[in-house]
Amino acid sequence: MNIKTNQEKFRLWGLWILFSLIIIPVTYIFSLIVVLLVHGVVFGFSMTEGGTYLSQTLMQIAGGAVIGFGTGLYQKLLLNKLFKVSWSWVYTLMIGFAFTELVTCIILWQMGINRYELRFIEFNPLPEALIFACAGLVTGILQWSILRNYFSGSIFWVLTSTLGWGICILTTYFLGLLNREGALYGFIVGALLYGIITGTVLIWILKKKEKDLI
Secondary structure, three states: OOOOHHHHHHHHHHHHHHHHHHHHHHHHHHHHHHHHHHHHOOOOOOOOOOOOOOHHHHHHHHHHHHHHHHHHHHHHHHHOOOOOOOOHHHHHHHHHHHHHHHHHHHHHHHHOHHHHHHHOOOOOOHHHHHHHHHHHHHHHHHHHHHHOOOOOOOOOOHHHHHHHHHHHHHHHHHHOOOOHHHHHHHHHHHHHHHHHHHHHHHHHHHHHHHHHOO
16 A cells, blocks of 8 residues: 555544534534524424424434435545445435434334434433444444445444444533533534544445455
């Protein structure tokens, strides 16, 4: 492996982390806007109203799809530097988050809990950290079906995606112990950690393939 290849991989790793740090929080903000639009425009509820189980389910599915789209888009653009990535990569994230929110809302519905009560900024972030980890698991499995066609050792991506998304929200719990603003800062730190974790494993998978080819 020559120096140029090493430099390209380091640049990819850096961009992956940088884009994760910026785009994940931005897409989350956009997802909240979409959630409020569905909540107010479609169902006619005010911001102070919790809505119905059905409205909360459709809101969270839409919000999850937005997070998946934004994240998947920047990842697709970066991965195109390594191999030809179809739009299915973006769809895996959209499906992973939307499906997880659907299942979560159905379970909470049966438990008599409204999904909005689990938002990590206003409430205890631990439940939503688990929800994001589950979304990462579903997404990781779907993305592994793509990566395995190109890279050996890509099965580790499933665990990486699960941990990355779970930690992304879990950090809000620890910094949120300080104050309410700490939860917001914690999410930014979590997005950074997601980028570091997934970006590092991605580079490892690339190096593992090179060793297999020797």
